[in-house]
Each structure stands twice: as C-alpha cells, then as structure tokens.
Amino acid sequence: MGDKTRMEKLAVDPCAFIRPSPSSGVLGGVARATRETILLCEAAGYDVVLVETVGAGQSEYVVADMVDLFLVLMLPGAGDMLQGIKKGVLELADIIAVNKADQAPDQGRRAARDYASALQIMTAADAPWKPPVLSISGLLNQGLDDLWAQMQQHHKIMIKSGLFHERRQEQTIKWMWAMVEDRLLSRFRANPEVKAALPDLMADVKDDRITATLAAEKLLAHFGMGDFI
Amino acid sequence: MGDKTRMEKLAVDPCAFIRPSPSSGVLGGVARATRETILLCEAAGYDVVLVETVGAGQSEYVVADMVDLFLVLMLPGAGDMLQGIKKGVLELADIIAVNKADQAPDQGRRAARDYASALQIMTAADAPWKPPVLSISGLLNQGLDDLWAQMQQHHKIMIKSGLFHERRQEQTIKWMWAMVEDRLLSRFRANPEVKAALPDLMADVKDDRITATLAAEKLLAHFGMGDFI
Numbered sequence: 001m002g003d004k005t006r007m008e009k010l011a012v013d014p015c016a017f018i019r020p021s022p023s024s025g026v027l028g029g030v031a032r033a034t035r036e037t038i039l040l041c042e043a044a045g046y047d048v049v050l051v052e053t054v055g056a057g058q059s060e061y062v063v064a065d066m067v068d069l070f071l072v073l074m075l076p077g078a079g080d081m082l083q084g085i086k087k088g089v090l091e092l093a094d095i096i097a098v099n100k101a102d103q104a105p106d107q108g109r110r111a112a113r114d115y116a117s118a119l120q121i122m123t124a125a126d127a128p129w130k131p132p133v134l135s136i137s138g139l140l141n142q143g144l145d146d147l148w149a150q151m152q153q154h155h156k157i158m159i160k161s162g163l164f165h166e167r168r169q170e171q172t173i174k175w176m177w178a179m180v181e182d183r184l185l186s187r188f189r190a191n192p193e194v195k196a197a198l199p200d201l202m203a204d205v206k207d208d209r210i211t212a213t214l215a216a217e218k219l220l221a222h223f224g225m226g227d228f229i
Numbered sequence: 230m231g232d233k234t235r236m237e238k239l240a241v242d243p244c245a246f247i248r249p250s251p252s253s254g255v256l257g258g259v260a261r262a263t264r265e266t267i268l269l270c271e272a273a274g275y276d277v278v279l280v281e282t283v284g285a286g287q288s289e290y291v292v293a294d295m296v297d298l299f300l301v302l303m304l305p306g307a308g309d310m311l312q313g314i315k316k317g318v319l320e321l322a323d324i325i326a327v328n329k330a331d332q333a334p335d336q337g338r339r340a341a342r343d344y345a346s347a348l349q350i351m352t353a354a355d356a357p358w359k360p361p362v363l364s365i366s367g368l369l370n371q372g373l374d375d376l377w378a379q380m381q382q383h384h385k386i387m388i389k390s391g392l393f394h395e396r397r398q399e400q401t402i403k404w405m406w407a408m409v410e411d412r413l414l415s416r417f418r419a420n421p422e423v424k425a426a427l428p429d430l431m432a433d434v435k436d437d438r439i440t441a442t443l444a445a446e447k448l449l450a451h452f453g454m455g456d457f458i
Binding site: 091121169173176181184187188205206211225 | 261265268320343344347350351398401405406408412413414416417430435440442445448454
C-alpha cells in the first residue's frame with residue numbers, strides 16, 4: 001500500500017499489488033480502511049504486505065499497531081539534521097535503515113552509530129529482539145539483501161519466542177476496543193445538545209472559568225449521563 | 230505528594246505539605262485524585278507542587294499531562310544498567326538528573342553523556358527548550374542548586390515563549406475529554422448485556438473466529454448502538 005509512481009519496478013511485477021490509501025480524512029476511518037485492506041491482502045494470498053506511512057501526524061502509531069514489523073527509514077545527516085526526529089518513532093522501530101548511504105557515507109555511518117546508541121538505551125537487556133541499524137542505498141540497491149535477511153530473522157525470532165502471536169492478539173483486542181471507543185465518542189460528539197454546548201464550555205475551560213471536571217460533567221449531562229459520577 | 234518517610238527534612242518543614250496518594254486502584258481514579266489535589270494545593274497558596282510517580286506502569290504519561298515540568302531521575306550505571314529505561318520516558322523529560330553521582334562518578338558521567346546524546350536526537354533544533362542532563366547527589370546535596378536554577382530557567386522560557394500557557398490549556402482540554410471518554414467507557418463496560426457477551430467475544434477475537442470489527446459491532450449492538458456504523 002503506497003504510491004505507485006515511486007515504485008517503477010514493483011508496479012509492473014505481476015506478483016505485486018499496490019494500492020494508495022487516502023492520507024486525509026478522519027484518522028479512525030483511514031486506520032480502519034488500512035487494517036481491512038491488510039486483511040484482504042492476506043486473504044488474497046499475499047504473503048508479504050508492506051504498509052507505508054506518510055511520516056507525519058499520528059500515522060506511525062496507528063500503523064505500528066497493525067503490523068508485525070515496524071521499519072523506520074532515516075536519512076543520513078549530520079548535526080542538526082539528526083535532531084528532532086519525531087518523538088516516539090525510535091521506540092516503535094524494530095529495524096532502522098539509514099537510506100541514501102551512498103550519497104554521504106560518513107554522515108550515514110555517523111547517523112547509524114547515533115541511532116544505534118539511542119536504541120541501545122531504550123532496549124531491555126533481555127529483549128529477544130534488539131533493533132539493528134543498517135545502512136542502505138535504495139538507488140544503488142545496496143544493503144537491501146541484508147535488510148530483508150534481518151526482517152526474516154525478526155520474524156523467526158518473534159515466532160519462536162511466541163511474541164508474534166501475542167503481539168497479533170494484543171493488536172486485535174486493542175483494535176476492537178479502539179473501534180468501540182471511536183463509535184461511542186462519535187455518537188457523543190454528534191449529539192445535538194453536546195454540540196450546542198461544546199464551544200462555550202471549551203472557552204470556559206481554556207480561560208479557567210470552570211474546571212475540566214465540571215465541564216466534562218456538564219457535557220455528560222447533555223448526553224443523558226449526568227447522574228453517574 | 231509523595232512518601233513522607235523518605236523525606237525527613239522536608240516532612241518537618243512548616244512550609245511544606247506532603248501527601249501520599251494510593252498507587253493502586255483504577256488509574257483513572259488515581260489520576261483524577263492527583264489532579265484535583267494539585268489544584269487544591271495551588272488554591273491553598275503553595276507555589277511549588279511536586280508530584281512523584283512510582284516509576285512503573287503508565288503513571289509517567291498520566292502525570293506528564295498534569296505538570297509544567299517533567300523531571301526524570303536516573304541512576305548511574307554502565308552497560309546493561311543503562312539499557313531498557315522505560316520506553317517513552319526519555320521523551321517526556323524536560324530535565325534529566327542522574328542521581329547518586331557521588332557513588333560512581335565515572336559511570337555517572339558516562340550515563341549523563343549517553344542520555345544527553347539520546348535527548349539531542351529527539352529534540353527539534355528550533356525547540357525553545359532543550360532538555361539538559363545534570364549530575365546530582367541527593368545524599369551529599371551536590372548539584373541541587375543547579376538543578377533548581379535549571380527548573381526556574383525552564384519556567385521562565387516556557388512563560389516567555391507562551392508555551393507555558395499553551396501547555397496548560399492543552400492539558401486541561403485533554404483532561405476534559407479524557408474524563409468524558411472514561412465515563413462513556415465505564416458506562417459501556419458496566420452494561421449488563423455487554424458484560425455478559427464480552428468473555429466469549431474476546432475469546433472469539435483472540436482465536437480468529439471473528440474479526441475485531443464484527444466483535445465491536447456486536448458489543449455496540451448490545452449497548453443499543455448497533456444501527457449506527
């Protein structure tokens with residue numbers, strides 16, 4: 001699932017199916033469509049399903065809860081370039097690959113070393129999988145075999161440790177609750193009385209005229225749940 | 230708010246008030262009690278309110294959404310000791326202090342350096358505040374003046390950049406919605422029909438007999454929201 005125009009070779013491979021998803025709209029809706037497309041691809045017999053995120057907003061967190069392996073692609077870059085990678089993304093990473101290693105080999109090596117030490121701090125000593133950092137070049141087709149080997153190794157270790165099955169079960173239950181929550185909140189937000197009261201209450205809360213607790217109670221009362229604290 | 234028995238000097242200071250909170254029970258309940266106690270302390274005229282977390286579970290994330298400054302205390306420790314700090318905690322940190330620096334100065338310095346480089350990767354180059362890493366010794370009262378100076382500096386910069394007010398507003402609105410969500414979900418989970426259906430549905434989802442989507446729909450139907458997809 002991604003952008004066909006950047007995948008010249010893959011797009012013409014009869015064994016591959018590429019499908020762009022809308023990146024706009026309600027996150028919940030996109031998440032649901034993506035999840036169900038993954039399921040459909042699996043059912044259609046595709047044994048490897050790649051989901052590409054836009055790298056902005058909350059999309060990584062949502063996708064991390066759908067996949068077996070989360071690969072983070074980075075660019076080499078010294079000093080300031082390295083700073084400010086999105087909070088949380090390092091922690092989702094099962095593998096980090098620094099791409100375009102051909103263009104700036106020194107910077108690429110430095111970036112790989114920095115990411116490796118940051119990852120080391122964040123990984124438990126007894127974790128069955130320790131996220132590796134690889135240097136690759138998509139353009140020159142360098143390091144891709146090694147990357148694929150690492151991905152297969154991850155799969156093998158996760159299966160063997162039982163974590164593969166466990167992660168999938170957790171993801172599914174989490175997803176069930178996310179949908180329940182999503183629906184409850186949509187229904188709540190769509191309620192005419194709640195809608196009418198919300199702007200004033202938000203302003204009152206922001207300007208400290210009423211507490212968040214009281215505002216929540218008022219909203220719930222509009223929804224017919226005011227009697228239950 | 231913390232454990233009196235470990236605060237011999239502070240506990241007898243007439244200007245200080247220490248209150249332990251229950252660390253067990255529903256997280257939402259503890260969060261609410263803690264939030265309201267902070268408010269109460271502010272209203273009583275205490276100008277500095279310290280909230281101590283147990284350092285386990287989800288407590289850091291919850292508390293990070295209540296405070297103006299999040300200070301992470303670490304211990305020096307080489308190699309394996311450094312690994313596996315809780316995922317996400319580094320990203321919450323406004324300041325990191327490596328305590329017990331007197332006991333293992335070399336390890337303390339190494340720990341401080343490692344945290345500093347990890348933080349650097351995670352902080353945007355143009356962020357108004359770049360989290361510093363300090364070495365302190367609570368026992369020998371070393372570095373505490375510097376720590377307090379950094380905390381005041383953080384406060385000053387946050388006020389000046391407008392982020393202080395912005396963060397508080399965001400926290401309050403987030404808290405209002407968290408309470409609404411919490412109440413909706415409690416009501417949902419307490420519904421007798423939902424309760425009765427849940428165990429079988431969870432088992433079916435875990436064993437792949439039905440999809441998460443279908444399970445969510447069935448639960449919502451039990452709650453009287455089945456007509457609305």
